[in-house]
Amino acid sequence: MVATTYKRLIWFAIPLVIVVAYALFSSSREAQGKIAPGDILRVGIDPTVPPFAAIVDDAFQGFEVELAKAIGTKLGTPVQLVIVNYDSRYDALINNQVDCVVAMLAVDMTKTADVMYSQPYYDDGLLLVSMSQTYDDLTTELRGQSVAFAYGSEADTTTRQWQVRIEGLERRPYEFASYALDAMRLGDADTALVDATTYYLYEDESDFQITWVSSVPYAIAVAKDRPGLAQQINSVLDDLMTDGTLGQMIESWF
Incomplete structure (x- = not known):
């Protein structure tokens, strides 16, 4: 399922803020900050969120780990993986502790004074999942239907907004997004609204129908004063x- 929806996942309706940030990233023409063959590419990685990145038997593994190494291979440079966390991702970049950050970064326009973002390499937006149909007009087609979701998630917020304008919409909260998919699969809800990663990691989504509801593209961040490296990564x-x-x-990791 991941393979057949890959292009949709990468290119789905990228919001204007992503386009603007990508324009800032790709419009620089200077060679400043380029990595030369043989240099060490220091990549910030958050190894606490598998399958994106994790440490297993004292070794890094995961989708973003493999991506970082592939970038190094293409640039002809060894890769040094540097552990960052949610709070230190941007600080490590700004303080020159890493050359770039590959750590589930959604574009944040408030950071663009200090960093540039690449084009997206993954999209973790919301999917409306059903056993029987896709949806062209949510306002009319979801009338009288029930939607399962994870309590406290972005899907929770979204379904609250839907309930205001969609007649008869019933919200059904669950502890985890995977439980929402269970409820939909077992017939306890008509649909489930979940993040793309939960959907891809679900045990068996082969018979499900999906409708993209929102886009949350992940991008690589580079310091603003290194447009040369930014161009290299984007290439x-x-x-x-x-x-x-x-x-x-x-496909391999999800």
């Missing part, structure tokens, strides 16, 4: 998408 991502390597990574 590598182009290559990895074109030759299918990125799609194979996503």
